[in-house]
Structure formats: structure tokens, C-alpha cells
Amino acid sequence: MKSRYDVIVVGAGPAGSTAARFAAMGGASVLLVEKDREVGIPVRCAEGVGEKGLRQVVEPQERWIDRVIKGAYLYAPNGVRVCLETNDIGYVLNRKTFDYDLARLAAAAGAQVLTKAYVTGLLMHDGVVSGVYLNHLGQTLSVQSAIVIGADGVESKVGRWAGLRTHVSLHDIESCAQVTASNVDIEDTHCHFFFGRQVAPGGYAWVFPKGNGVANIGLGVSGDCARTKPAWAYLEEFLARRFPRVSVLTTVAGGVPVARPLRRLVANGLMLVGDAARQANPVSGGGIVSGMIAAKIAGQVAARAVQEGDVSEQRLREYPVLWHRQEGRAHERFYKLKEAIWRLTDEDLDRTAEAYLRTPEERRSLLNLFATALVNQPKLILEAAKVFV
Amino acid sequence: MGEKAIRLKDDLCDLCGTCVAVCPADALELTECRLLIDRARCTLCLNCVYACPFACLEVHDEVPV
Numbered sequence: 418m419k420s421r422y423d424v425i426v427v428g429a430g431p432a433g434s435t436a437a438r439f440a441a442m443g444g445a446s447v448l449l450v451e452k453d454r455e456v457g458i459p460v461r462c463a464e465g466v467g468e469k470g471l472r473q474v475v476e477p478q479e480r481w482i483d484r485v486i487k488g489a490y491l492y493a494p495n496g497v498r499v500c501l502e503t504n505d506i507g508y509v510l511n512r513k514t515f516d517y518d519l520a521r522l523a524a525a526a527g528a529q530v531l532t533k534a535y536v537t538g539l540l541m542h543d544g545v546v547s548g549v550y551l552n553h554l555g556q557t558l559s560v561q562s563a564i565v566i567g568a569d570g571v572e573s574k575v576g577r578w579a580g581l582r583t584h585v586s587l588h589d590i591e592s593c594a595q596v597t598a599s600n601v602d603i604e605d606t607h608c609h610f611f612f613g614r615q616v617a618p619g620g621y622a623w624v625f626p627k628g629n630g631v632a633n634i635g636l637g638v639s640g641d642c643a644r645t646k647p648a649w650a651y652l653e654e655f656l657a658r659r660f661p662r663v664s665v666l667t668t669v670a671g672g673v674p675v676a677r678p679l680r681r682l683v684a685n686g687l688m689l690v691g692d693a694a695r696q697a698n699p700v701s702g703g704g705i706v707s708g709m710i711a712a713k714i715a716g717q718v719a720a721r722a723v724q725e726g727d728v729s730e731q732r733l734r735e736y737p738v739l740w741h742r743q744e745g746r747a748h749e750r751f752y753k754l755k756e757a758i759w760r761l762t763d764e765d766l767d768r769t770a771e772a773y774l775r776t777p778e779e780r781r782s783l784l785n786l787f788a789t790a791l792v793n794q795p796k797l798i799l800e801a802a803k804v805f806v
Numbered sequence: 807m808g809e810k811a812i813r814l815k816d817d818l819c820d821l822c823g824t825c826v827a828v829c830p831a832d833a834l835e836l837t838e839c840r841l842l843i844d845r846a847r848c849t850l851c852l853n854c855v856y857a858c859p860f861a862c863l864e865v866h867d868e869v870p871v
Contacts, residue, residue, distance in 0.1 A: 452838040461822060535838045552838075572823025572836040585827045587853050592824055594859045640828060640857045648859035670859035672824025 418531060418560070422448045423723040424716075425549055425562040426528075427536045427575050429456045432691025432708035433568030434519035435474055436716040437528040440566070443720020447528035448560065449520065450551065452535040457516035461671040462705070463595065463625050463633050465608060468506040470706035474713050477508065481518065483627040484509040487606050491786075493770035494613030494763040501783055507608065509625045509633070510705075539565060539578045539687075545728070546579055546686035563728050564719045566688045568712065571672045573693035579684040585695060587640035589676035591620050591702055594648040595635025596656070598663035603632065611636075611655070613763050618642035620702075622655050634660060637673055637702060639759065675699040677752050678745050683733040688715045699748065699755040707744055714739045750800045754787065757797050761790060811845050811868045812854065818862035825854035825863060 422445075426437040429451035437449040453459075464483070471477055486507035491499045524530050533554060540548035540559055548561035567575030576583040603609060605626035616622050619639025626632045636655060638648045649670070656663065674695040682689050690696070690712040697704030718736040722728050737745070761769075769790040776785060784805040791797045819841055826834045826841075833847035834854060855863045 533838070570823060572826040574826070574835060577832055583827075584830045584832075587828055587856060590824060590828050590857050592857050592859045640853070643859075644856045647861035649861070668820075670820040670822040670824065672822060672827050672857065672859070674827060 418448065418529065419446070421548075421561040422446045422529075423562060424448075424564045424566060424719050425450065425560060426566045426568055427549065428452075428568035428570055428691075428693070429516070429520045429523075429530065429532075430568060430570060430691060430708075431516060431519055431705050432693075432712040433566070434516070434523045435709045435712035436566045436568055436690050436719070437523035437530075438519070438526045439713050439716025440719045441523060441526040441528040441716075443717055443724075445720040445723050447523070448562070449523055449528045449530045450534040450536060450549075451520075451530070451532045454533050456520040456530070456532060457513040459669060460512040460667075461669050462512050463623055463635055464510040464512050464627075465623075465625050465703060466508050466510055466705050468508060470710070471508070474706070474709040475519070475522070478518065481510050481515040482508045483511045484605060486608050486626075489608045489610060490604070491770070492609065492611045493767045494615065495767040495770075497767065497770040497774070499770050499773050499786065500607070501781075501786065503783065509608070509627050511627075536569070536575065539575065544685060546684065563723050564686055564688065564733070566690060566712075566715060566719060567693045568690050569693050571674060571692045573689070575687070576689045576693060579687045581679065581681050581684060581687075581689065583679060583689070583693070583695065585674045585676050589674060589699075590640040591637030591673040591675055592640055592643045592648040593620075593635055593637040593671045593673055594652040595633055595669050595671065596652070596663075596665045597627070597631065597633050597667040598656075598660065598665050599629075599631050600663050601626070601630055601632040601634065601660060602662075605630075605632070611659075612766050616655055617651055619759050622652075631666070634663070673697055673702040673704065675702055675752075675755055678741070678748050682737040682740070683730050685730045686728045688719060688733055688736055690715045696744070696748070699752040700758065707748070710744055711740050714743070747804045750804050753800055754797060754804070757791055757794060765790070809868045810850060810865050812843055812848055812850070813864055813866045814841055814843060815862045815864065816840075818860050820860055822859065824857050824859060828853040828857045
């Protein structure tokens with residue numbers, strides 16, 4: 418390891434490895450640090466992605482894909498089921514292999530990867546972030562850099578250390594629990610989403626098939642609604658009710674920010690990407706692709722800024738400007754939709770499912786479903802039309 | 807009776823970091839192997855207690871030393 422790099426990326430999840438890869442491809446010297454002993458473990462994720470989005474950042478590889486998904490089933494609180502077929506293929510990934518390979522691709526592009534390396538703070542020089550303090554195998558090191566990219570996940574500290582306001586309100590966090598289970602008896606060509614106050618208030622439960630009877634079964638509960646009962650208790654009840662015969666192979670907890678985009682994604686010498694930047698889709702909670710798209714832009718901007726010798730906040734703002742154009746505007750709309758959806762009662766959801774099933778098949782679509790749900794809110798239907806083209 | 811403080815039930819914590827995200831006082835930090843609670847910063851807002859998926863944070867009375 419050198420004592421100085423152009424770019425240090427903190428966190429080797431999909432966003433971190435993507436930022437490192439694109440910064441290295443742009444000619445920057447890059448150090449990618451991961452606190453855990455191995456990239457890709459533990460997996461705190463339902464592992465679903467859309468094929469089109471993923472392809473914007475990386476060519477999908479067969480070994481990353483546990484299951485190809487053709488569509489989704491949505492279950493209203495009364496059990497009425499709606500099928501959504503989209504023209505975008507979905508994948509349920511194997512995040513262990515996926516994350517590992519993304520870090521490997523970053524290394525192939527020239528980045529140096531270091532595991533068991535925990536960043537304890539930022540080096541600052543005249544109000545500019547100039548590197549990190551690192552604990553690595555019992556040693557405390559300081560490593561300098563022109564730019565630090567924080568990809569340190571939902572628990573991010575990097576942004577806070579640089580003075581960015583990354584705190585998520587209780588209302589805008591999904592408190593999640595998930596098991597990976599075997600003997601799951603459900604159509605494994607589709608992902609399944611369950612709604613209702615009994616199942617997951619302010620969120621939903623999911624079943625994402627991984628093939629051979631294995632699936633990720635989990636749920637997210639809005640932080641607001643978790644005051645009286647934690648996510649894990651909701652999941653235990655859901656499993657007992659719906660899947661009493663499964664065997665649990667893995668159990669994880671997690672938090673998903675479903676917030677408005679952050680006001681500031683950059684500071685002098687610092688950029689944030691992925692869950693650290695609260696970039697998950699506020700409606701679905703999906704954050705892999707949106708984080709990777711942001712990270713690609715951030716990596717490219719970082720490399721250019723280093724080359725120009727200007728890492729000021731003003732220079733780095735090219736990243737949020739480009740991100741806003743590509744993703745952020747839609748993210749704002751998704752946030753408004755999320756707020757409207759979570760105000761719907763169980764009766765509204767039942768009514769929506771029943772009304773949707775009465776529409777002729779050729780007119781059924783995700784947009785049509787939203788329009789049915791938000792029938793009394795024409796302005797929001799327009800917003801939906803802009804994101805579900 | 808002592809002062810109230812947030813306490814972690816260590817054996818339940820899954821190190822997911824949800825609590826860190828919702829802490830407005832920057833009183834929590836997740837290292838590679840444990841959750842650190844900075845009691846001097848904690849304002850007892852209880853966001854972390856509510857957001858924890860496994861309910862492994864709780865308020866308790868500190869016994870004065």
C-alpha cells in the first residue's frame with residue numbers, strides 16, 4: 418500500500434467497487450478499502466435488480482444470476498393477487514459472487530483493494546478532505562488522497578465527518594429483516610410482494626426466488642411504524658402464516674433509506690455514493706443499480722477532477738448535477754409517490770387490486786396500477802407517468 | 807435510580823447499521839465488529855430503539871459508580 422492515492426473509496430459494495438473501477442479507468446490511482454474480512458459478505462439485500470439498469474454500468478455475467486425473473490405478483494391485504502409483466506427482465510442476484518467480481522473488476526482496472534481495513538476518520542487540511550485514518554490488522558495508518566469517496570452504506574459516517582447532513586428520519590427508514598430459506602413453495606419465475614398493515618406497515622414483504630426452492634423472504638417496516646413492534650416480529654408472523662414449512666438458512670437485519678435525495682452529495686475533496694448517499698429508490702427500496710449508476714458518474718468525475726488538480730466542492734458538483742439529470746429527478750418523483758402510497762389504507766389497496774383486475778388485460782401496466790391506486794390524486798398520476806414510461 | 811442511557815443487547819445485534827443512519831446526534835458508530843454508543847452525544851431521542859429490526863437497543867437506568 419502506498420501512503421498517497423488520487424482517490425480512496427471507503428466500502429467495497431456494488432457502489433464502492435463501481436466508483437473505484439471508473440476512477441481507475443479514468444487514470445486515477447485508487448485505493449478501495451473494505452472493513453469486513455471479505456468482499457460480498459454478509460449479504461444484507463433482497464438481491465433483485467432490473468437487467469436494463471444493470472447493463473448501464475456493467476455487462477451482466479451468468480454466475481451473478483441465481484434466477485431470471487419475468488414479472489411480479491402483488492398481493493393486496495385481502496389476498497387478491499395482481500400480476501405485473503414488464504418488458505424489463507429481472508434478476509435475483511447472488512450478491513456474494515456479484516460483489517466479489519465487481520471488486521475484482523475494480524482491481525483489474527488498476528485499483529488496489531484492501532479488506533479488514535476500517536476507516537476511523539478523515540484527514541482534513543484547510544477544510545479540505547485529504548485522506549483517511551485506517552485501522553488495518555491492529556495498525557492505525559493515515560493514507561492521503563486528493564478525493565475520498567464514501568460508499569460506506571446505510572451506516573455511513575464518512576459524509577457526517579465531512580459535515581454533510583446524511584441523517585435519515587425515522588419516517589424515511591425501512592427497518593428490514595430477511596431470511597434466505599429453502600423448501601419455499603411459490604412460483605419461482607416471479608418476485609412476490611405482499612402489502613398490508615398486518616404484514617408490513619409502511620412497507621411490504623417480499624419473496625425473491627433464487628431457484629431450487631430457495632428464496633429471500635423478508636420485509637421492511639417504516640421506522641414510524643416499528644415503534645411498537647420490530648421488523649423481525651413481523652417477519653416471524655409472516656413466515657408462520659405463509660411459509661410454515663420452510664427451513665431458514667440465513668437471517669439478516671438491514672436498513673433501507675427511502676428518503677429524498679440529499680441536498681449535498683459532495684464537499685471539498687469528498688463525494689458520497691450508494692446507500693451512504695441515500696440513493697435507493699424510495700418506492701421499491703432497490704438500491705443496487707441506482708447506487709452503481711451514481712458511482713459510475715462519481716468515479717468518472719473524480720478522475721477528471723484529479724487530472725485538473727481541482728477537487729473543490731464546486732468542481733465535484735459536476736457529479737450531483739449529472740446524477741440529478743439521470744436519476745435524481747426521478748428519485749424526487751418516486752419519493753412523492755412513496756408518500757402517497759404509504760397513506761393508502763388496506764381498504765384502498767384492496768379496492769385498487771380489484772379495480773385493476775377489471776381493466777382489460779392489454780391496458781394493464783405498472784403505470785395503470787398506480788393510476789388506479791391514486792385515482793383521487795391526478796397530479797400524482799402525472800408524476801407516475803413521468804417515471805413509468 | 808441513575809440517569810437513563812441507551813444500552814445494546816450485544817448478542818442480538820446483527821451489525822446492520824440501521825440505528826446509525828437514524829441517529830440525529832451522531833452518537834452511534836458501527837466498526838468492523840461492534841456498535842459503539844457515545845453516551846455524551848446521545849440525546850435519548852430513541853430513534854435507534856425504534857428502528858432496530860431486532861429490537862436490540864433499549865433504555866435503561868445507569869447505576870452511578
